[in-house]
Amino acid sequence: MDDCRPLGFLIGLPFAVLALALSLVGAVVWILGTILSCLCPCCICFSGLANLAVGLIKAPVNVIRWFVRQIPC
Incomplete structure (x- = not known):
């Protein structure tokens, strides 16, 4: 990540948490598949x-x- 874009990281954090939950579901589906x-x-x-x-x-x-x-930077 670039040093001049910390705001993008903070704004995206809640969506990343939701995506983390989806990735856990994906891990279970991957194991079953x-x-x-x-x-x-x-x-x-x-x-x-x-x-x-x-x-x-x-x-x-x-x-x-x-x-x-x-x-934007």
Whole structure:
């Protein structure tokens, strides 16, 4: 993060907390999707579900970066 944009971090913090909750849900979905894809490798939808869950896990970092980029220096 840039040193001249602390306000973007503070404004984005509540949204990052919400995204953190989503990432915890994503972690559970990822674990279940991985287990199911190992049990039945013919079902491609479980691997897609695991990839979606990885996106949810990365959400808090993406939200904070987006808010920081929105604040002009």
